[in-house]
Amino acid sequence: MRLKLRNQLVGLLAFVGSLLYWGCEENSLPEPRDGAPIVVLSAELDGMSFSHSAGLDSVVAETEVVDNQDLRLWKFSMIDQRQRHFGRIDLYIRNHQVPFEDPFPDLQQTVEMDSFNYAFLLPPIDADPFQTKRVEVVLTTIGGVVYESILLPQQQSFFNIESTQSLVREGRQYLLTGLQFDCQLVNADSLDTLRLRSLQANLLFGGI
């Protein structure tokens, strides 16, 4: 009887122990942490300064990669969905060489610091079009009027990438890029020009 009782007490302890062990599993929701916009853009447009952040005031950002034969364009867009402040700003960056098969190293090699000395310049007629990295800025106004940088010689313009940081979001790879540039934009129909000065931005490229 004593042996029987001992066995049953052992069984009882095992039962209670397993329940308590099972009860040790505890879970909790992560503490909420409010973030700040990471995609921001500020500049002066014809002497009027503005600043926009993706996520605030109906402004959102988009990234896209456009493969076109031997060219690969990395595109960033900032869009005012309610068209209250502007229409949209698109920025295209192109590598100077045949793109890598693996896109992200290609993006890293394209968006590289201090490698855009002649970004806005049209290449000489006899030059290899792939020898220079290229940037194009397209601004669309609230009324839908399009201004582009590629149609102008861009005297006194510059373009510089100051920082890059790899990010992964929902399984996609991005490159957060800190840059600044000055450039001139023109409407192809009316030949009206706009001067975009002191543009400083943190933009995202990639999403692949």
Add this chain to the structure above:
Amino acid sequence: MLEPGSDIDKHFKDGFEGQGDLRGLEANWEVVQAGLPKAVLGSVLLGKLIHGKIAGVSLSTLSVVTAVTLTVFSTSETPPDIYEPLGNGNAELSAAQVFSDEYFEAQAQAETRNWLATSSVAVSDVQAIVLPTETPVQATLASRASKTPIRINHRFRLLQSKPFVGLPNVYRDDCPIMPLGWNYSFLEDENGFAEVPPHVVRQIDSAVLASMPPAPNFKNRLLARWEVSFIGGATWGKGFSNLSTEEGNWELSPLIGVGLDYNINTRLGIIGEVHYLRRNGNRLRTSTTEEQFFLRREEVTRQVTIQSLEYLHLPISARYRLNNLHSFTGGMFTSILLNTSSERLDVVESNDGYQEANLGSKKGYMHGLNRVSLGLTLGYELQASRRVAFGARMNQGLNDLTQESMSLENGVNSTDLQRDYQVYVRLKLY
């Protein structure tokens, strides 16, 4: 105290003389005298005191007959706790009728060299661990020489100090044998036979002991008071909700556990139990919201809706047995929260709209819940057989299961006192 040469001696003589066989008795006295110490014999002849002892063995649930021994003692007045056997012998228990687990009658006949004794006993509460203090024993003691019985009907006090206390520690054919013994003393005075207080018998025939089941020791007595049982059943209760749009549901949940009973006596006992208890049907929601920025602003709401609460449920109750079938329990319980089962949902609201991601069932979310709850329990049990009982029980909590933070979902501080009903089967393991 009686004076020498008085009542019992006279009673004996009168009885024997009535049968006209006094010479035979006298002859027998001589035989007895030859084999016994003078002091002992003297006390018998003086008729001051006769101590009788019948050590009987019977059963609780089967009419199995076992050996019965009669030892007739006689003694002198001093010292009062020393008794010598006048004679002893073995006999078979003539019958043991079992009427139920709680009542049986047994008759025993035993004889010694000089005395023939029959006795019967009716014992109630056989199932009890400890025999009642007073059990009516009817005994007939007769001299073998005279063949004339002297009938003694009296209520004798059982001597609890001896080992013949009913304990089901011996089994035969898987049925417990209830060793049952009774000692009695009788004394004649002017008003008849009077009860003698419990006393110590110094000597018991070794053959008697050898023929009997081993006497339970103190530890075995304690063990015999304990019962271990398995409990399985279901809990029915209404779940809690802190949502304004949904209520908790009435749902069945499993109940499983073990119980440990301690029988204080035939009626009262204490039951301690350890249960795994699950309470389903809850809609207890907590959520956190954070603002995230990337390509756009996203408001991420992480939502946990607790549906099941799992407890280590520890009731401790007093049991009162109304009779062989029905018993009532009442006591308190402590519930220790072990785990929960929850539905996890992430809701992302962004400039592009509303998106839900159901992350399925998750365990371990216990935020906003009290880890320990206390309450009262009240129940009833029906003993269906020796091992199986069916029970029903109500649990009423005394403190909230949820903390105040859990009640903020609908802006109302609710009172979440648990109340559930249980039905279960108790299977006695031993």
